[in-house]
Structure formats: C-alpha cells, structure tokens
Amino acid sequence: MSVASESSQTDVLEYIITHIFCPVKLLQHSDYTLNNDGSLLNVEQWSPLLKMLENLAVMMTSPSLTGEVVESQVKSMQAGDILAYLIWEQNAAVVLCMLDMKTIFESFEVSPPAYAVMEAKGKLLCLYPGPAIAISNSVVDNPTFPPEFGNFLSHMSSDGLDPSVHKGETVHPHYITQLLTDILYMFGEPSDVPCI
Known part of the structure; x- marks a missing residue:
C-alpha cells in the first residue's frame, strides 16, 4: 500500500468519524470532497x-x-x-x-x-x-x-x-x-x- 493511499484512507476515516460520531460544531474550513461524501454512503449499513x-x-x-x-x-x-x-x-x-x-x-x-x-x-x-x-x-x-x-x-x-x-x-x-x-x-x- 502506498503512503499516498494510506494517507487518503486516514483522511476518509477522519471525515467519517467527524461527521457521524462527533458533536456538531462549526468547521474552520470546508472538508467536503466528492470522495469524502461518497465514503459516508459506503458505511457498513448499506x-x-x-x-x-x-x-x-x-x-x-x-x-x-x-x-x-x-x-x-x-x-x-x-x-x-x-x-x-x-x-x-x-x-x-x-x-x-x-x-x-x-x-x-x-x-x-x-x-x-x-x-x-x-x-x-x-x-x-x-x-x-x-x-x-x-x-x-x-x-x-x-x-x-x-x-x-x-x-x-x-x-x-x-x-x-x-x-x-x-x-x-x-x-x-x-x-x-x-x-x-x-x-x-x-x-x-x-x-x-x-x-x-
């Protein structure tokens, strides 16, 4: 597994944790990406x-x-x-x-x-x-x-x-x-x- 791919997976995991488990708070910047949003759709429930x-x-x-x-x-x-x-x-x-x-x-x-x-x-x-x-x-x-x-x-x-x-x-x-x-x-x- 490449370092870039591992870093990308870590970013996606942090995005999922932030948007599912963490309390709502205002972000300092937008963390929206198509890949991150897609990862929410692929969470285990589907x-x-x-x-x-x-x-x-x-x-x-x-x-x-x-x-x-x-x-x-x-x-x-x-x-x-x-x-x-x-x-x-x-x-x-x-x-x-x-x-x-x-x-x-x-x-x-x-x-x-x-x-x-x-x-x-x-x-x-x-x-x-x-x-x-x-x-x-x-x-x-x-x-x-x-x-x-x-x-x-x-x-x-x-x-x-x-x-x-x-x-x-x-x-x-x-x-x-x-x-x-x-x-x-x-x-x-x-x-x-x-x-x-």
Whole structure:
C-alpha cells in the first residue's frame, strides 16, 4: 500500500468519524470532497440492505417461493445479513436478521383486515414487526434447520389454508405470526425488537 493511499484512507476515516460520531460544531474550513461524501454512503449499513433487496428481488421474480432458494439464502447468511420473505397466501412476511451469536426471526401481517380499515376513525394504527424470536446461530447453522424452514415457508407460500376467507377480505396471518413463531420458540426465546 502506498503512503499516498494510506494517507487518503486516514483522511476518509477522519471525515467519517467527524461527521457521524462527533458533536456538531462549526468547521474552520470546508472538508467536503466528492470522495469524502461518497465514503459516508459506503458505511457498513448499506451493504446488508443491498444484499437483502437483491435476495428479495430473486424471490419476487420467481413464480413461487421455493424451499431450495430459502435454504440456500439462509445457509449463506453472515453476521449483519438480513433476509425478507413475503408469504402472500398467508398475508404475512418474515424477516431474518443474523447477528454475531443469534438470528432474529420477525413476522408480521402485511395487509390489515378490511373491516379494521373501514372502521378506523382517522389513522389506522399498526405495529411492525409482530412477534420476534431469537435463535442461536448454532441452531440456524444446523444442517437440518435451513431445509425445514425453507420447506415450511414454501408450503405456506403456495397453500391457501383458510377456505373461509371471503372475496375482498384479507387472510389472517396466524399460520406465520402464531404457528411459525411457536415452532421457532421451541428453538429460541422471545426477542425485544424496536417497533414502528
């Protein structure tokens, strides 16, 4: 590594620290450069989000959610990665966030029931995500876990299990938000995640 390149990296690092961590203060001179501003965009948070969106695009462009694709994506997760799955047939979504020691499984209802929307006076209040379960990465990395998880999501994605749903009404997401959560709870524990 050349001295100029090392000096440039140090300048960029100082720029990031100054603009993210340090309290706001008036600068004596402008430290703006295109390279410095670009470095703020490349801070670690963007990479996992881009990977999540790429994986989600793969799922959205395929005709159905396949267990093999879910299995492959779960097996390839690393700390900091996020996966999102829309389970349209169950009106639910599942989000996985892998941390250093555990993976958080969050689920939530995608569309509120029509009656709740129609009865709402003003804004309809919803909390996202729904239940969240933290499972040790040693369990998630077990060779039997990803294929079974993928198989479950694949079946839930293709099977309309609630024949009593009337046309124009949304499906209750209990097969994901309750059944899947209870199954995952056997392997982990509830996780306190921030809600919006």
